[in-house]
Amino acid sequence: MTQTMAVRLRGIGKSFPGVVANHDVDIDVRAGTVHALVGENGAGKSTLMKILYGVQKPDDGTIEISGEQVVLHSPADAIKQGVGMVFQHFMLADNLTVLENVVLGAEKLYGIGDRARAKITELSDAYGFGLSPDDRVEDLGVGQRQRIEILKVLYRGAKIIILDEPTAVLVPQEVDALFGNLRELKAEGYTLLFISHKLDEVLAVADDVTVMRRGTTVASVQPKDVTARQLAELMVGSELPSPSTEESTVTEDVQLAVENVTLAGPGDRNLLDDVSLHIHRGEVLGIAGVEGNGQTELVELVMGIRPTTSGRVRLGDEDITDWSTAERRNAGIGYIPEDRHRHGLLLDFPLWENRILGHQDRSPSVRGPWINKTGARKDSARIVEQFDVRTPSIETTARALSGGNQQKFIVGREMSGDPVLLIASHPTRGVDVGAQAAIWDHIREARRRGLAVLLISADLDELIGLSDQIQVILRGRLVGEFDPDTVTPEQLGSAMTGAGEEE
Amino acid sequence: MTMAPEELRPAGAPSEALVPRRRISIWIWLLIGLALISAVRVLTGAHEVDSAGTMREAVNASVPIALAALAGLWSERAGVVNIGLEGMMILGTIGAGYFGYWYGPWSGIIGAMIFGMIGAALHALATVIFGVDHIVSGVAINIIALGTAAFLADTWFSGLQGGGPTQSPPLDAPLSITVPGISDAMIDLQDKHWFLVSDLASLVAAVTTGLSTMTILAIVLIVGSALLLWRTAFGLRLRSCGESPVAAETLGVNVYRYKFIAVLTSGAIAGAGGAFIALVSSGIYQNGQTGGRGYIGLAAMIFGNWRPGGLVMGSALFGYTDALQLRAGGEAVHALLIIVTVILLGVAVLQFRRGQKIAAITSLVIAIGFAIWFFSTDTVPADFTRMTPYVTTLLVLGLAAQRLRMPAADGLRYRRGQAG
Amino acid sequence: MGKLDLRRIGLALAAPVLAIVVALVITCLILLAAGSSVSGFLSTIFSAPAERNVINILNNASILYLSGLAAAIGFRMNLFNIGVEGQYQVAVFTAAVFAAQGWLPGPVNVVVSIVLAMVVGAVWASIAGVLKVTRGVSEVISTIMLNAIAGSLTAYLLRKVGVSTGSNLATEEIPQDSWVPGIPLLPGAPNELLGLALLAVLAGIGYAVLLNRLKFGFNLRATGTSASAAVASGIDVRRMVVVSLMISGSIAGLIGLPLLFGSSHSYGTTFQAGIGFAGIAVALLGRNNPVGIAFGALLFSYLAEQSNLLEINARVSPDIVAISQGVIVLAVVIAYEVVRRYRNALEQRQVAAQLSSSAPAEATSEATR
């Protein structure tokens, strides 16, 4: 151990009301390496990184950066020490430009005018980020936002870069590009600390891996010494599940038919252009695509949140094109939204009231115009039990649950009342491996009973593993159909980016 | 505490983010507006519609509203909703009354700003440090300010010659400026009643005749704020606290400090607005003399889409219509009817071209209604002229395509150490 | 557990008590600074109200309560309805004019007038709602404008239909058989509880049931906390905006009725104004909760009533009470926050203390807010 340590954490402890997020955490990060941090949802990874970045103050323990013990009162201190962080949830002001987001807080370096603009262009070009300084962030896709975050860190000249789940929202090509950047940065002498739930990635790029469980570090390993399965077992102490299709349950009855649907956009281009698809009872139709190519619109259109410009939507024998969202839900469409905080939950309401959401017209949570409190409570308890939602009680507010448990509750709710069609948008995003497996199992079981599923996911393994049919969406059009039994993630990836498309 | 507009977007309307931003310069809009008014003036002979006198009153009526709106801008750009503007203005009036009486008008202005800042400090303490709901704090500050001003007036002015328990003795106004040659020449030109020329002349006359130095101060404050907030590092940091305080925090910005500075500045500017009412508009302090201008200012700021140019337009619209109804009365307001008709017709055509048929027909029907009203009467009854500014504001907002966007984190609770 | 619960109760009570004490201390400091009599202030404010004052307090509290409810419905929807003031003026004016015609006999006249007032309030409020959902006009602006328009409109109509007596201008008096008799609550008092003050009780119960028991109330609260989640769940948010503003307006329509039918019997230039604005403060003080608003209304009404005597008994300007009221509103919310933080810190320390060397992190936290 003669090599210098970029970061050395000793005995870090941090508790929140009711939760110990970190205790006795020890980590050594060698300078000039890529160091991965893995662990279940809620293991305390993000908290630890926030402590290293000065966002939160540790209750106990010491931090050494480049051999020097430091006390970080705020991110400003960390930045001074050469630490930069890309957060799990993007830290961007949507209404500001790329330039403004990048120079914020570092105006002293190159001003806020043309010098800064030149510097940003220079960095963007150097790493192939393709960012223009004067674009407004709200107009950009997730991949570009991710790169702004990295640019922010580079702009400040950080030498130690923390990346919290940077790949969760990226498609394979983007992940590859990101890893290319990381290797390049490592070669230039940067130290990189990154968190991921995708263990294959971890093994592919990391030099060292630290495993956290329940708030503390449980192991420190070299990628060459372990397999993904072993790593997962270290994390959760259980077997690594994988999505795999069993024998087909697809029937002849068409459950959802989308026929020549077009959704006009604000400009010349249609958001959805002549989209047609059919899902049978017992079938899972997966939609693959780079984010922002019309998936969100398709889902909202099927849910009745957006009206169609032309074309029809049919549910079973009924033409539901002009139905409201409520009517569609009452007809048996379940909906797992992509953004659970914004669309799936009332964060400050107790779980049992969240059970009512989206089921306001159906028993057991309502009776006529009245709320059926007993019914809602009882059924919430059932969901908690059946879907293994880890919560102190059903009176707990949704906000207090970790992301994975929030998601399990939503899945449980949307599977209630025997839906005929489930719209599942990124059902396992940000969810740990254990919870992921549970959600997959539930979807599969419902499918066996005849449920039709429209599955949107950025996780190609999930898509391939769960779907009976995969459609690729690109610029609002369905551009290709694949058989999940034969397709590879790479093939999908090239179709998604239009690489295989002949112009 | 207002709902995010996107859930309320009329079905099928495109999301604002995707609508290409087309910016027509504010000056062109103003010129179009002036030409329209001028045409109507020439055609109807209602020369009071934009006489120098009316314009001067309009400026005087607009300034306190614009200052209140600017105060709101500072605070809300840093993410603190400030419904307490009215209270801070009230504190400004009493400060101006006390210091203005004893130490002269400029001390009055400074006193007003300090008093406004005291109210703002309370708001900042409650919302920034204690994370209290911004609306609750603002409402409380309005109540406290009203009580405090009345209580202090009773204590301070009761025994003074010319004063009383609810009002100060007469106060001296800060210097006002008349540019000798230009003022008279322009008024002569105005009296010629030529198309557009006379209108521009009366505008120039309005700002060269008896222009209060406080009006100049207000203009400096508005332009200065625009530059400071949009052209400097300080402004960027301050605005980032209103857009995404957590992002700002992770970049080392001391969010609390910027929010504090913003709210205090807001209080000072609102106080200056109060000083204008007491020293320039009224020449005296009186209980309740702000008359809800803090709220109107808030409305003007929202009207102006949280931007300096916009809030000036909002304040001017309100100030102008308010001055017009009081100064020029029914005939001039009657002339406004035809202006409204023309604008409505324009809107109808635009809407029709955008394919919004129902909206276009609605606009057309309302336009015809106004036209009938205009051609079948000679004047608007005095009973209705009083509503002019309020109805106009509603009408304009109802017609204008609503692409308002408040700072993303406006009114949200923020606590240090919660980023990530 | 028992000990913890005691502490819990103590903490729950701590906030309001703390707030009132702080408000009093600040008020006394201001009085001291101004050289006014602190003891006179305290003894007047805390003197036992006479029976007739108790009646006044209840009467005014019931009116404030209605106003608070009207504002609270908007707040629950995340709508800042400042328009209660205009809504109640338009409504009570219409009811006064209608009831004065005496087209219907006694109590029927009253009932129909009440319904009419609610409808008028609802319609006036719906203007803001429709403007919001069709044109995206912020309800903050539109209700401010509508308040002013309502004031001008009623003044104009009053001049058209009103009759003047001396310097007063008012609508015609309501026929005597439609007066709602007072309730002689306290035999020793010369005044009586306004008969229609009972509307406040009914409205309060209605509000509680609506919000907590009815599907509609759930939809309303859901939309208020997360409009995006509401849309995804199938709630028609645009309809909710209009409907909830209409409900708010219909309750606002009730505000002036206890006075109209119980004491003034006509709407005139001296009819009490400003109740709508006071209601906003009361709603916020009561945290939009039906019981909380009742406490807020009683507290405000108590202070206002007691302050009436300040000038005569203690030579203190009654304006000081406005300061106290504002400070209480602010202090209550700050106190809640302080107590909440203290409780969190306490919990945090307990968890840390319970942690033995390698005990697993266990989520024990409940609702964090």
Added chain:
Amino acid sequence: AKKEEPGGAAASDELCADKSGAGPKIGLAYDIGGRGDKSFNDLAAAGVKKALDDLDATCEEAEAAQEEPDSAKEERLRTLAEAGFNPIIGVGFVYTEEVVKVAKEYPDVKFAVVDGFGEGPNVTNLVFSVEQGSFLVGVAAGLKTKTKKVGFIGGVRGPIIDPFAAGYKAGVAAVDPAITVDMKWLSDKGDAKAFANPAGGKTAATALYDAGSDVVFHASGLSGGGLFDVAATKPDGTWAIGVDADQYQTATPEQQKRILTSSLKKVDVAVFDYVKAFKDGTTKAGFDLYDIKRDGVGYSTSGGHLDDVSSKIDEYKAKLVSGELTAPSKL
């Protein structure tokens, strides 16, 4: 850095500080604003002051709060009655109904309401024929105008201000029917915008003078301050007319040069008379009308601006007294 010494202000003007008198104990209940309005509240106080001096009376005052309920007014009256004050005077018509109600509960206490219209065995309404005073200032305006155009600023349309406007208009017309009267109204409700709005008064006054009026009369309470401010900046031959009190007395020297006269409403006299009658045991229930015959209304001559025409005005006054001319009270 000017004017009097700061501090010590509040205590010096306590009207009712001295409690040693043996005469009537007067309870005074003001409307919003109370003393300091330079109008009828101050005049009522002046009447009481005279009673303190001449009749050895003592007093207590209380004023209404913004937007208070009617019960607060009742309570104020009751508190004064309970505390042994007698007579009790409500200043402003807003007290009418409350006085009637409370007077029933205290039959031994005498009540008066300035501008009131209530009935009761122990209730006296002190009322004024303001249209007559306004008629006379209208005559003055008619005689003084060179432009044959005069102006009027009213707080609000309705029974309170209409008599001022109507009397003024009639007075002007009596001199020369060809003179036009231009009217501006500040508000449509009897609120602060009507009677405590000098900014609005300024706007209205500027508009009237700009449109050619050279004499402007206001009946708009404190808003009239705006009129005087504007008039003070105008050249010789431009006039403003005050209302209720002799507003020349409380004006600045610059304003005094432009204040032609004021339409007087002698609330002070009425209040003093009433207290005196109380002391003598001769109060009468019902309406006690102060008109031009009793010199209860009139016009002021301070400043001497009317010296050249005062004989003519007095001719009209005599005709009003004799009943040969009547001043209308409705527009």
